[in-house]
Amino acid sequence: MSSFARHRIPDGSAQSARLVPPERWRAALRHAPLGMILSIVVLAVVFTWANPRFGSVENLQNLLYQVAVPLIVVVGTTMVIQMGSIDLSVQGVMGASGMAWILMSPNSRLAVDFGPWAWVAALALGLGLGLLAGIVHARLKVPSFVVTLGTWYIGLGIGVLLYGNGMLPSLTSETLARWPTRLTLGVPNAFWLAAAALGLGLLVMNYTRLGRGILAIGNNETIAGAMGLPVASIKIMAFAVAGLLSALAGILATMQLGSGSPDIGSGQLFTVIPAAVIAGTALSGGEGGVVRSALGVFLLILLNNGLVLAGVDPDFQSGIFGAILVVAIIAVSWPLRGRLKVAK
Amino acid sequence: MTDHSEILMNRTTLAKPLGGRLSRLASGHVIAPPLVFAVMLGAVWLLNPNYLSPFGISIVAATAAPILLLALGQATVLNVGSIDLSNAATSLLGTILLAMILPGYGFWGILAILALVTVIGAIVAYAQVPSFALTLGTLGVLQTAALVTSDSQTIYLGANRELVSTLYTTNVGFVPLSFWLAVAVALVFWAALQFTRAGQSMTAMGKNETAAILSGVPVRGLRIAAFAVSGFLGGVAGLAILAQAGSASASGIGSALLLPGIAAALVGGASISGGQTNPLNVIFGALTVAFVPMAIQALGVGAQSQSLVYGLFIILVVALTTTRSRGIVIK
16 A cells, blocks of 8 residues: 555644655655656757747747646646546536626626626536536446536536527627736736646645545545545535636636637547646546646647647647557556456 | 356346346336436427427437447447447548548448457557547547548548438338448347357456456457447448438538437446446437437427536436446446
8 A cells, every 4th residue: 555655644643754854855756757847848849949939938928828728627637537536527617607707797798797706606607517516426326427428518508508699709808808818927827827726736635635535535435435534525525626627717718718608618628638647647546646737738738839830730639639648548557567457 | 256146147037037037127227218218209299299200200310320329339348348439530530431432442441440440449458558548549539530531621422322321311110221220230239248158258347357357258359349349330320420411521420429429328228337238228328319409499498408408318317227236436
């Protein structure tokens, strides 16, 4: 149970031996995703060599702007995958929350402005969809794949119903439309928002009962339950947080686009799940982490941006992501093969 | 160990008296799929009988045919405990290849697709990677392949068109031939699962793979076979799509069939964790999924709530039919 020892419970109990700082740094370095960082550096060097514009400040800012939405989504997705479940609903939740947000903010269809209440309502919608998925999964014992497939459709349906037959709702407030691109300390606001979500995810996973509980469930749900962890409530909370983060991503994506669409999240699932998997978050749970997944998102977005600058057709994006995913997972799992290993 | 007894039970069921068989039938996942479909049919008939005209039935059956074929393929893979996210993309690429080479080499097109997906299955089995991640990758690759081979254009059927379109234009009892073809596949699949060693081994593998390995079940070969069946049926679904549409493109009818295919298999009682599939119920699953849009219209709710109803439906049906007896950990 070496993996269990790694997941210390931060309540200062006798078992959680505190490591002295140098030991701690060395341990952190051993678990650092050096391979990921190296791949990102190599790719950056190659792309800069292929097209010097890649390394320009404008393009780097553009990169941070593009990475923001999938970065927010991947934090929630990773938490759910680390628990051994899966969340397919991100695109649906993004569509529902994005539409709810824009219809309550200054827009070309309705003459309303609820200000911060638009945020509250849209985030609550995402939280609600996440809670629904969590409760059905944990209490009614329906596999998370099926439940979140359902909430994907439900979210999409809410988005379509809100979109209705009227004209395209576009954002009329210049301040809001410009906010994601505006720079603070040289970095686009969109990225600051994503960085805040990432920081929050990191805190939750490392320093709260919820985060440690998620990892314990991912490692071995039966043991976690036997030890007295409230497995059902932890699961429900994890799905609720994932829904909340998808909603935030939906709002940001709507702001970036400047108009509302139920399909605002289109393609996100195909970025965040490969990103998490490439970065070493095992779909069986208990492994990986939000920082690793964030690096995975960086790698994929960087690759896409670099290939576009190098003159490759954007249509190839899903093919390239797919090919990388196939190669990466085979490479990772090749040494772990065994006659009795079960890979589903 | 339980797997062995269940296999034995499956085999001896046939010889059991009727009472025992009925009590087995009565468990939720067996009876629910036809029941759900019947209830929906009844509701539409009460509210708006016009939707059940011969024309209406023929439209539902034509829509259900490719969904059923994909769902049967998906059910095969689900039965061994894996999942195939790329089968709709396979069928899309198959449709395009078929449309391009139909004047002359249509049959070889299906064979080429079959070879391709067998390779995907082999990778899952030999590299021992999780099928969810791997087929997500091949999904992307196949989508791009579809875009590239079709050059992002719509390809219309020209010469030899009637070779394919007969499947759609010929009706037997208001229902196009393509649907009967899919039903025939389901019957064959059902018989294969019940009466062949390979079928029973696949179910055993889905119930408990470690136990199956230890009992000498050729797990790798069977997993490859399951993916090959899924891909092959994807190709046949492509045929049905081509027959109906008369043209193929990377964003055509086939591009959005992945989720309906999975939904149909699940509504048809296939378990996502493996070891439980009834191909005959998948027929009702596919009919239900194809019928939902029409039912929504008949109930006068408006087409826009289609996705919403779909989502609620999947959760509801699976929550009602899923078996919770095997193991306490549900992922």
